[in-house]
Amino acid sequence: MTPPVSATPATPTPLNPAETAKAEALAAYKGYWTEMPKALAALAIEGTDLKRFAAADALSKAEVSVGGLKRDGQIMTGEPVVTDSTVTSAELEKKTPSVSVSSCLDISKWGIVDKQTGNPAPGASSPVSRYIVVSLLERWDGAWKVLRDELHPEKPC
Template sequence: MTRPQRRRRHGWKRMRSVPVILAACAFAASACTSSGETENNKTPSVVPTVSTTPSQEQADPTEAAKADVVKVYAMYWKEMVRLFADPSANTSDSLKRYAASEALSKAETSAANLKARGRQLAGQPIIGNSAVTAVALDRQVPSVKLSSCMDVSNWHLIEKANGQPAPVPSERLVKYVVVTTAEKWPDGWKVIRDEPQEGQPC
């Protein structure tokens, strides 16, 4: 190899090492030499291994699924409250982001019945103590089951015309267990069944 070739090759190697040196300075400034040192006297810089926390899904798919379903269930009920607060409004499309199958059809049917009777639900239910009771991610359609405590004591049936309370059974249970099944569909987790266990107070 001729002397000019050796010079060009040596210069290319130095240019190629610039990004590596910059990365080393970014992650550990102490590993980089001071500007007063010469090229030959520099102590070789060591780029530290950056320890990153793996994402929840990478760390444990089961825990990620649990967290996702709990969030989806909260959004499902947010949309349910909107739907029943005004059955005349077109809110079922929003609910479809979080519900499907039996859960969606029951919600739409119930809202239609309220609308036909001129009634709506005012206030806010409280969904508490949501706990995952089963996870099946190895199925063709992955599923997760939840158990929650539904408190409807501040969710009132009223007459839309005058805002007055509509008659309801006096002995009705206002706090009871709800068993929920969610499935992972192509566009995300969806509640497919939400079954009140009205014989099980909580």
């Protein structure tokens, strides 16, 4: 006769809270870069989840960009490619936890076109298509939000 098998479930190893926070921040950062092109293509923040992932300066700049594109009869087409996203610093013990994320932003397949003709907008191309972007995220009311992006076209990647 075989002895009975224990029905005690295996207890998962608890994750390191700091690593969990960083992973959540990176997920929000990915969401931000997923929603940003949608807003710039639709010429509206509404109808996207951008407000879920962006606040402060990042959201304000997105709203200004949408307004400028509308005014000029332009839209953004394609999508940026964001790679090598890494948390470069974290202050998780503060009252408002924050992290900085550095990535390589490839805008070679993301551009401004005339809404009527679909032709590239004059002067809309950039001499550098892959460069470093550094973003500040903070945790507000339990959710990570991108507050600010610093584009570094002088730092190709």
